[in-house]
Amino acid sequence: MQVVKGIVARAKGEPVTLEDIQVPDPGPGEAVVAIQACGVCHTDLHYREGGISDDFPFLLGHEAAGVVESVGAGVTNVAPGDYVVLNWRAVCGDCRACRRGQPQYCFATFNAEQKMTLTDGTELSPALGIGAFIEKTLVHAGQCTKVDPEARPAAAGLLGCGVMAGIGAAINTGEVTLGKSVAVIGCGGVGCAAIAGAALAAASRIIAVDVDDKKLEWAKGLGATHTVNSKSEDAVEAIQKLTGGFGADVVIDAVGIPETWKQAFYARDLAGTVVLVGVPRPDVSIPEIPLLDVFGRGGALKSSWYGDCLPSRDFPMLIDLYLRGRLDLDAFVTEEIGIGDVESAFEKMHHGEVLRSVVIL
Template identity: 70%
Template structure:
């Protein structure tokens, strides 16, 4: 029997979101119905609302979520009603050329639910990142629901599903930060602070936070930054080099995603250092670097997609680190809100007033 639930919908480009009643079907083969307990407000949801992802309106927003399994479809054997899960927007298929080569974090055919969620008039909804969790219930592929320890508070655990995993994984999985490394992270929002936390937990001896906002820099120390650089009035490349004996860092992480921050990360690396870009750029942005610098400085330039994570492996690890008080997920939660307050939360996020607003249902 279909379920009528309240949800946040973006009906057209640039228009304020609306809370509407939508229809969520029962799960089909390989799908699960999830009762959403909490969902973070992420920049990606705002990008959907603005039409910056694609124009497949109307969108069912929300994707950084935790909840419980309410029902399972045929052929689902590893989940059961009542299981506590964090939702992932990558569910490796196991059969594409990347999965078959042992690189499921690059899966080219990630699974989503096949049955559509709709408006009351039957109009199909496009769920953000294949999830759509600003809703009392949502339908996802079983592989998108990752079982974790139910002791984790949902408003904290849900953030692992996107921003925290992206930043943490940029440092640990993509950048391969190791014991004794030096690291710089440009941009101290949710993703940047997660990268700082990941670098610290990986054993970096020096983690330098770079931002133009002094309040954000103060907050970065809570996640493990050992030094801070305010780049509003200081050349961050010179400052980072000064903090590393003139050499630069082993790993520089751009959590902003602009040409200027990418160049800063490129030049603040040590010789043969690693640059990791995890901040998502505007599609129209371009960058110009001297080819001789690309050649002579060596090292690696990497893009980090979802922190190069494998959700079934990494989500439980991060939850365990949270429960053992090594990873302060609660520090990412700036406020808890209702479905009716998502539009206002977009404004606070855009102005940089919060790390994460979290919808609690």
């Protein structure tokens, strides 16, 4: 057992606090990881606002890279000293998805069995089973993916959630390939990552849609060939005009509200694909669309959870592309901050001032 500093959300809507946290020694199948960097993701703000669950207090943070400090009995995939990116999809290998050769859809993922606690013994709920706004965290060993230690922690850790979700939405879920046209609605961190993924896949035309010109500039820097400010022009008409009147082969909704999903539905070509990767609020529904339109347009309507990624396959590959200069993960790091600056980072995120603030430990 050791005591370290970490960021805790004690109650819904209240500012986060820096607390002393007790981290147990790793048990069977577990690992303790010394965190080097952790991105401030919108999901962490959802936790603080009670939008995920009411299992307060939460230990926030989950987009992280660090070094394995110690492992428990039976751990063979990582060892002390390994440089890892943490993930929240530690696959079980035995559920019906894993047995049919689709571990990226694993229905029984792992987290650490033991609980980290406040010094008075209050158990903490780690964000996405990780909790990485902390000097050292306890996770299941399967949540640790070894990557090349040359990768900068502030950039590498972002694969742990938002960047992987966006890239995977394009490549894994949307199946973007050479020559396809792609439109991405919403150009925050996840949307810009989807644009970067479409560029990696050699899409012919990549259309970025947002209401904020600053975000559209970010999108251009990550591979968008065209931009549309939907505050001043109709998004569906603009996407159709940029694709010969047909619509895009793949349209990715990185916002997750009924209005943008409906735009995505009508902005795709016949037999095109809609991918929902923006996380919807629990109180919203799919907008009313004539069922004949669903039937008549064909194609696919998909949701993308964590970019349908398999961390053991995707993280090392994307880090390799980063180190070879083909994927600019550094472009997602707007600022580096201290562990006590998380609350101010939430405010900047809320106002759209950053792609990612990254806590450096």
